[in-house]
Amino acid sequence: MASKKSVKQSELSVAEKFYIEYNCKSLSLETMSENLECDEDRIKDFYNECVDKQNSSHTIDKLMAINSKRGYAIMTKEASEKGEATKGKPRSPLSNHIHKIKDR
Numbered sequence: 001m002a003s004k005k006s007v008k009q010s011e012l013s014v015a016e017k018f019y020i021e022y023n024c025k026s027l028s029l030e031t032m033s034e035n036l037e038c039d040e041d042r043i044k045d046f047y048n049e050c051v052d053k054q055n056s057s058h059t060i061d062k063l064m065a066i067n068s069k070r071g072y073a074i075m076t077k078e079a080s081e082k083g084e085a086t087k088g089k090p091r092s093p094l095s096n097h098i099h100k101i102k103d104r
Contacts, residue, residue, distance in 0.1 A: 012046055024050040 012020070016036055020043060023032065029047050033040040063079035066072075075083075 012043065016043070017046060020047055021050050025054055 016038075019036065020032060024047055027035070029040055029044060032047065033043060036043065060079045060082050063076055063082060065074040065076060
């Protein structure tokens, strides 16, 4: 365990935030504070944000009904809405092949 003298009291560094983001699902708050050698109160808010974010974020493939044994996938309403929300400006199918020559 970390001694009281070695407890960090500053803001979280980029490396610490990265570690918390990618391990918050598999490690507890206590384990993370021991690994980072810091006080639990220091990382508690960021840890809770990461856990909430991972629990609420759904990718489109997680929202689809997939049966790999039978080989089908059904797009649900939520998956369709999320897919439509991530679309950008519609592009012409030929936009990559059309080049305009500028006049001088």
